[in-house]
Amino acid sequence: MGADRVSGLFWLVFGLICIYGSVLLELGTFREPGSGFFPFLAGCFFSLMAIIVLLRSLIPGRGFQAKLSSLWEGLNWHRPLAVGLLMLGYILALERAGFFLTSLILLFFMLKWLEKFPWWKALLIPLSASAFIYLLFHTLLKATLPMGILGI
């Protein structure tokens, strides 16, 4: 399947969902638009564009025709995915475990497992970075960083 076909389809489906959501909010009248009026227009507009993209993808030679698999050919897609998941974990754990601990662990994972750094580097860099950021944000800028159970 061509890339444009997939993306066009995706945006079209998303657009239809948005249109539906907008209708649920009041549409109002043309002279007195309700809450759903504008989102409805926006949704219709980009759905229309999505249809055009989709149709264009059916014509050979127009649009971005690269095959899906070719988009990631020769590229290591594991790394962005792993980093993304790590970041997700970070977000979930941040307010419970506190900034220092979570940052330490995040950095450690990225350096040790993804980048295969030796142990000492994978510990030293996160420690110094987390400490630096802590000093910078908390002490100097007085921004509030989430404190976890360790109180740091």
Place this chain on the structure above:
Amino acid sequence: MDFFSSLMAGLSVACQPHNLLFCFLGVFIGTLIGVLPGIGPVATMSILLPMTYGISATTAIIMLAGIYYGAYYGGSTTSILVNIPGEAASVITCLDGYQMARQGRAGPALGIAAFGSFIAGTLGIIILQALAPPLVSVALKFGAPEYFSLMILGLIILIFLVEKSIIKALMMAGVGSFLGTVGLDTITGVARFSFDIPEFLDGLGIVPMAMGLFGIAEIFVNLEKTIQRQVISTKITRLLPSFRDWMESKWAIVRGSVVGFFLGILPGGGGVLASFVSYAVEKMSSGTPGKFGHGAIEGVAGPESANNAAASGGFIPLLTLGIPVGVVQAILLGALMMHGITPGPMLLKEHPDLFWGVIASMYVGNVMLLLLNLPLIGLWVRVLRVPYAILFPLILLFCLIGAYAINNSTVDVAIMLFFGALGYLMRKFEYEPAPFILAFVLSPMLETALRRSLIVSSGDFTIFLTRPISSGCLILAAVLLILAAHPAFRKRRRKMLEEAR
């Protein structure tokens, strides 16, 4: 002349040792905050606010103002170095600034951003001094219909920003517009698409969204390539802009300053709109539009000048009428009130030392910022040479914390991550993020302006055409639209696309 005598009086206030000290403190903190992605002047200013109890009002405002315009200087740094906009107004700088960095021209990019900011900031203050009252009355004339037409104009300008497929760009604008409606509807008070998440009631955050779409996405894209390939050219050609760079940028700086200043006066206008418009203006007036998006120095000089000029412009309504154009000015307003000074039309008469002292300190602050930022360029350039394997985890951490620090909420970090993933996929499938962001920023204002206008006019659409400023903007928009469809323009676009290859 009155101009100079008041300036001299102001300078004598601004150059008092404690004022100088606090000015430096302010711009220093401001630069720091600007450089750090995510966290912005608002968070820091509000935290430092109570600490200003003990010092005089003038000194307090000098420091707080310094934080504010200092942040605009620093904001371009991460945009250029690692494609992460430090704040919404720096998004556009990513487009060409980052490309310049990849070509080994990070130094000139940072340099022209600093110089441009200085020139624009200073020019802005001069205009502020000279033309404050008449400008304010023009700004006040902007009511809902005028905002509507201005936003339409802004959206049309979007077409000129597009690099690749116009259809896809329009679609991104549509999606951006839709997402701009998330939150509490001002007119009806109804919550739209907030899924019971309280943080969504104020809309999706533009800063985490921009950080994700540009910065995190870029990191994801870079991660795909194996480590051996260096992603950023370590061949550093020079640290400061060359003579040629200056020649190319000089008009961009001037145009950016003008555009930025006027847009900054408008409540709600601000740095984002100014930087986008400046970029479009540069692209439209360039003889070689194809180089934009690939490291055109005007694409950095213009927008950076624009957002600094907008910062200066934003002070006008505050100092002359006591009207804040944005949250930052609201904080300054609060600071004044805390010190027992009621800002308003009488501020100049009742507290001339404050008024002129602050303005003079802005000149001083801009000089300090230039002196602060230039030597740092060498430092930043060296940061780029750190191996990416170490660099990207650190960048990610700064982004994560920075995003959190905006509102002390993990929701913002989640937004950043989500749009990071989305931006990554968008890059893969060849969709552009710039129209998305622009539409996201402009559409809510457009919609609110439209509906307010209709309330006032009781559903009469001719209100947009009967008012001079409003109809002027609409006519300009129509002209641009025709230009875009015109064969000459399309030929230019084709030429531009070829040049880009």
Place this chain on the structure above:
Amino acid sequence: MKTIRIFREIFFAGLILVFLLSLPYSTSAQDYPTKSITLYCAYVAGATTDITTRALATGAEKLLGVPIMVENKPGGNSTVCASLLASKKPDGYTLAVVPTGVIAQLPQIYKVSYSPFNAFTPLLQYSRYIGGLCVLSESPIKTIDEFIAYAKSRPGLTYGSPGMYSQQHLAVDLFAQCKGLHLKHVPYKGGAEAITAFLGKHTDFIAGSGSHIPYVRQGAFRLLMVYNATKRDPSYPDIPISRELGCEDYPADGLMVAGPKGLPDPIVKKLKDAFKTVAESPEFQKLLVQINLPYDYKDGADIDKEAPANYEWFNAFYKKIGLIK
């Protein structure tokens, strides 16, 4: 092979994540307070509420001995902040300054994530809002009676307010109904926006929410009537209040410091004492005068007592004006 390794890594990362997530939130009931307290403010930095919040924080810090960090959580006419507060643990480390309306009134109009009487522990109220109807000083209208006559002859006068269904909007609306006027409401986001539009003459008059006072003092606006009030404003003894003119008035919302529901009594007592002392201090009183907020103290327990009656009143009120069914 490589894939298996990656999955193993993800598995271990997941294990650690589970461990981190199972860590409890920190709590400590004895010797309160032992760490810094977060005080949310329902309005943007720089707003009058924000200024008072920060003043309270600075004062209470000294009494409680721990830092109090103020965080602004504006939006949704204070419902964002309220909902956030309601979701926090009642350990005394998260408090907020919110209008008293979050208990009884706002949940009826806005969709909030908490249930009206079960969400907060009010500590104390320290002030309340008063509003004023103003015209530009260049206008020929000098008194509220002239205004009424003018409005009758010109139906459709526009006015700005800080938000849809804000107290100011509803008070002016009540006034309009009472006098038989046809006025058009233009909602803005906050008092500053409304004032900006008014200064540019894009609305005919304004439903001020407190931020209009500097302009009245400096002569840019003319105050015609005060609403959200039970008696005349001492700084403006010549200006009538809505009730005197025979109209029903929207009772003013108070500003209170509150915690989530279920705050333990010893903590409540400690906090109440601290904040009360600060509120009564001469510095704070002077600040209130400077930003033109009245001092109106009410104990948290009283706020709770009045809540059900308020709820009923507003329920009937909203039904009457057609806001809810």
